Amino acid sequence: MDFNEDTKRVLKGFEEERSRTGPPEGFPKFPVIPGERYTDSKFLELETKNLWQKSWVYACHKDELPEKGSYFVWDKLQVPIVIVNSGDDNIKAYYNTCRHRGAPVVTEKTGKARLLVCTYHGWSYDLDGNLINLRDPRDFVDLDKSCQNLIEVSCDCLGNWIFINLDPDAEPLKDYLGILGEHMQQFQPEKLRHVHSKSYAVNSNVKVLLDAFLEVYHVPSIHQKTVSRFIDIDGTYINLWPNGHSRMVTPHRDPDWKDPGADGLTEIETVSEIPKHQNASYSFFPNLVTPPSATGIPFLAFWPTSDDTCEIDVHWFSPDWGDGDLPKVWERRIENFENILFEDTQFAPAIQESVSSPGFKGVLLNYQERRIYHWHEELDKKIGHNKMSQDYSIPRVLEPFVEK
Numbered sequence: 542m543d544f545n546e547d548t549k550r551v552l553k554g555f556e557e558e559r560s561r562t563g564p565p566e567g568f569p570k571f572p573v574i575p576g577e578r579y580t581d582s583k584f585l586e587l588e589t590k591n592l593w594q595k596s597w598v599y600a601c602h603k604d605e606l607p608e609k610g611s612y613f614v615w616d617k618l619q620v621p622i623v624i625v626n627s628g629d630d631n632i633k634a635y636y637n638t639c640r641h642r643g644a645p646v647v648t649e650k651t652g653k654a655r656l657l658v659c660t661y662h663g664w665s666y667d668l669d670g671n672l673i674n675l676r677d678p679r680d681f682v683d684l685d686k687s688c689q690n691l692i693e694v695s696c697d698c699l700g701n702w703i704f705i706n707l708d709p710d711a712e713p714l715k716d717y718l719g720i721l722g723e724h725m726q727q728f729q730p731e732k733l734r735h736v737h738s739k740s741y742a743v744n745s746n747v748k749v750l751l752d753a754f755l756e757v758y759h760v761p762s763i764h765q766k767t768v769s770r771f772i773d774i775d776g777t778y779i780n781l782w783p784n785g786h787s788r789m790v791t792p793h794r795d796p797d798w799k800d801p802g803a804d805g806l807t808e809i810e811t812v813s814e815i816p817k818h819q820n821a822s823y824s825f826f827p828n829l830v831t832p833p834s835a836t837g838i839p840f841l842a843f844w845p846t847s848d849d850t851c852e853i854d855v856h857w858f859s860p861d862w863g864d865g866d867l868p869k870v871w872e873r874r875i876e877n878f879e880n881i882l883f884e885d886t887q888f889a890p891a892i893q894e895s896v897s898s899p900g901f902k903g904v905l906l907n908y909q910e911r912r913i914y915h916w917h918e919e920l921d922k923k924i925g926h927n928k929m930s931q932d933y934s935i936p937r938v939l940e941p942f943v944e945k
């Protein structure tokens with residue numbers, strides 16, 4: 542990945558965006574996105590099966606599994622999963638489901654174990670998921686122990702970040718992320734430390750909220766007194782990448798801008814000019830948005846909790862701050878971020894009410910909001926046009942604008 546080239550391209554992109562008088566030549570008019578995609582239970586069922594249960598999603602950080610035997614129960618997709626440090630830097634994930642009659646093999650949210658022992662009838666599994674002991678084996682006719690290991694879940698890492706995919710045939714995470722994964726290397730994800738995680742519940746379909754984090758068209762209005770004072774959305778430069786991923790970079794009004802909230806914090810030396818001096822935001826399809834900087838990286842992960850409710854998890858990561866406590870400025874930094882987050886989420890519940898009202902005729906997007914359409918095109922690709930009601934699918938129009 543040539544970051545000098547990337548910097549040049551983005552800076553040129555800022556100028557082009559600022560001077561344009563409309564979308565570029567040949568850019569399509571977006572078909573309206575039907576509101577039923579946010580409300581219809583049949584559509585959302587297809588979405589669960591083909592998107593949520595078949596995508597790489599962020600689960601946790603290696604700091605949350607510090608030693609051999611450390612485990613972490615993860616249930617963000619309403620399926621009980623246990624992620625385990627099985628030693629020698631290996632991370633494994635299993636359904637937290639005993640092969641005997643389905644009781645959990647760990648019952649605490651986190652902990653450390655030498656063996657995963659189901660406390661219902663005492664079956665025990667090693668950290669590699671092998672069934673090693675069960676009570677009264679003589680009473681099971683023809684039991685082949687080797688066929689009763691814990692069922693593994695696809696698990697892969699980008700540095701210290703652990704991702705899960707419920708699809709047993711998932712492609713490697715690196716291939717799935719493509720250019721996005723290359724971009725993330727500059728943040729040295731293998732050295733980042735976990736700082737903080739917190740969840741926020743929101744009363745809307747998860748996509749209402751996700752859409753809000755894929756554009757900056759809203760910045761001059763809802764962030765008028767905050768973000769808008771620092772960034773200039775007229776210059777926003779966007780990359781649409783394969784598999785639904787994307788990046789959006791918005792120039793700072795002041796070219797020498799420095800985050801006052803990050804004063805005195807260690808910088809990751811390998812971070813290139815763009816995320817260092819501008820406002821870059823990456824979207825990992827389907828549900829992770831991150832505006833990383835050289836001094837810290839927040840992950841916003843979005844999860845459906847029902848058809849019309851969702852949750853945002855905010856995770857913060859930092860370059861190594863050495864021995865001792867986390868620098869004090871982090872408290873302020875996290876609080877400031879939370880305030881912006883509340884600005885971003887404020888309309889979601891009302892929008893959710895609107896999408897099921899006769900007053901809503903669909904989502905009407907403009908050129909600046911093209912990452913949202915790109916996201917929805919990928920959703921349709923995952924579901925398959927032939928599987929959903931034609932009324933709810935959206936035509937593919939962005940293909941020529943996706944960088945390979």
Ligand code: FES
Pocket residue numbers: 639640641642643644659660661662663664
């Ligand atoms: S359900 Fe686990 S031992 Fe019976």
Ligand SMILES: [Fe+2]
Pocket residue numbers: 753759760764885
């Ligand atoms: Fe925002």
